[in-house]
Amino acid sequence: MPSPVSTDRSAAQPPGRGSVEALISQTRRLKGDVDAVRRDTPSDGSDPEERWQRALYDLALHQLDDLDAHLAQLRDGPAAESTEAPAARPVPAGAPHGSLLSRVGSAEWNLLTDEATWSGELYQILGLDPDSPALTLDELPSLVLEDDRPQLTALVTDCLVDGKPIDGEFRVVRPDGSVRAVHMMGEPVLGADGGAASMWAVMRDVSALRRCRTTVHETRDSLQRHRRQEQTEHRIAVELQEAVLPPWRGSLRLPHQGPRTLDLAARRLAAAHRTPLGGDWYDALELSDGETLLSVGDLTGHGVAVATGMAMLLGGVRGMALAGSRPGELLGMLNQLLDATVQPALGSAVCCRYRPDTRTLVWARAGHPAPLLYRDGTGRLLDAPDGVLLGATSGAVYGQAEEALRPGDVLLLHTDGLVPGHGPGAAVDRLLGLAPRFGAARTAQDCVRTVVEAFGGAAREDDACVLVARVTA
Template structure:
């Protein structure tokens, strides 16, 4: 039985793979051209860019190329992830081992910084100048900042630039050791700087910046100054952090879905009859009058991996009678399968106690109506007496059994009965039909019919005749195959083959009972 509510909007479609491939190709082409520009910048300036007196424009272009390379590499990685779906995250060498310098992560970066931020103010201003430059002269202690760098740090020209000694105090404590090491490597060992760090601005906001720098040497080869280009990457890191959080959330949801599916499958397998292939009731003497040859099959949904609340069952009762039942509970997953287990257990218990099909349906309705989580269900209960070959049955909003006799099939007239859980105190009638040797009974759930046929013909609690007609008509068309079959198992196989290509949006069960003598 399909859930009572359906989504009226389709799920978002993934980006077109051809478009993403074209974007990736363009990004790689641009990356190659940028490498050529960077090599040209390295070859232009005389003397070497790291020597005092080198063209400042050359150093500027070279640093901007380095930053652009980083940004294109980030873009390429993100486009690859978008094309492939949800691959594992590529490790990134963050300054802090405990927390990446993503702006969103820094937004919650401890009481020391959240207390300094005015209430309701975002962690980053709406606009920051993206790239600025600086030079620290070690011989004269002079510091030169571009206007953009003042904007990145949230300072004004009257505040003046920060010295190398002052700069670490503006950085969050977790990133200070890595920045100090980078400065030492640059000033003492002459190594270039390529470092990200988080800074705390005067307004309390926390931003992430990427610094690319290098030592400037004098004629003796000693470090005369340090020159750097700083880029505000706060927005980029916020986006990356949001992507990571979304990916982690999706992965957790998928893990939970797989776990729930596993539990639902295990519960279904534990509850449904363990027999496979044909089964004979009553068991024992092959010459028993009116014995039934039984077989059943579960057909999973073609559009969902979730297990529904469909069931089938056949059980020998005291005195030689046989219980045949099928049913369906709304919903999917563990909730539906646990509810199905409860109902099927109640059916078995009441049948063993001798409760007739009609009264049994009434008790099931009362049980479902009183559960903590209200739901709807359909059910079919049949009691077969082998010696008299009589079938007494009742239904609750469920497809009627199909009777195949002398090469033709028909739908048994339905006794009164509404869906389980619709209304309290509902009355359920029952009917009795006389069977003959060779007769074939087919019980099934309404998942065999597509959803567009599941339209009530009357009130919400009335029978869904359109769905019943659609599902029954497809089964009635198999009359010739049923007639030619030698066993109930062959009939079930014919049903499975006939409905294998159906786009079912719900799972279904079918049970076949053949009167052998």
């Protein structure tokens, strides 16, 4: 290998064995920590962010493996040099494919005699026969991919002419046609006259490392595209929901200037984390016969497709209600509509018609939580008629129930998830616990604010809607 005199410094003294051992111990501890975190990171291949994190962990472990092997070589020192002319050393039989011994080789080119000396590992990296002569500097570019030859020529020229250290990467084509990425580091060695007498280099097969980095870049790009797509879909879904859901706040005033019989207010509570918009809806509509339609519902799933399906269902509810359909009949036709869609889905809903002249609520449900009725400071769950989920079965029949209301009564309709972290029974108990505060509330909007104060700041995993109707006359 090279003379101890290079173009810019004398050979450095090797570090003490103890200090290298300490570095090896630290590296191996770090490898264990990284590997433990990697194993604890779930990845089924479906989440781009998880794939990107996994690729980064793999890359870090790969680099730590190489650092560990390099430090071990530094600790053990170079092999004893033979007094004979250097010859190609074969890779030990026990060295596994892809180990450091099979990925790092060395070479020296004597510029005075035009002789070249390669290690056995370099022959293996380049895929050449160890018994063949080592290639000279003029012959070396013949192995390099044509696009990378100018880069290799520039590295060697700068080293021999200007004394610059070599630190670059290029691709070689092996005789079997496979392509390897090779990283080369080296320096010129000066002769007695101060000119470059030889050049030495260490070449490392970094193909596996490049593949790891490529995987990291590809998964990062995929993650970024996935995030941009999610942002676009969320924006479209929000715009669609805002275009469909009622924009009113506070009381709903009848357009025909009739007596105000219901004080209405509603609110959508967003999920705590940024998740694609769900298919929750609420609605209130004055009908031509003087009755008022109240409905809430939820279509399973998230994203633009679900928001579109929600808009379709809500349009169906309004159209059939305006045509005079009663709640049970309306849900039956809504079930047929959902069953006939190109992309089948499941949904739930509550549909109510309020008759102001008799203060009667006629309602039906399809697999949805029943409304809650608050009166005189207490609350109860309305007795629910039969009704399966929308889209669950063809030809489903939905029952109806009637409830007589009084002035001052408060009716609460909501979608699943309004009370996060609780099952249906516990959620109903917590909602009924708001009865004293509802009894003291002066408007439906006050009741909605009470619900938001109680459950709006919770760790909600999904969107939820709440609709409050207060009987005024």
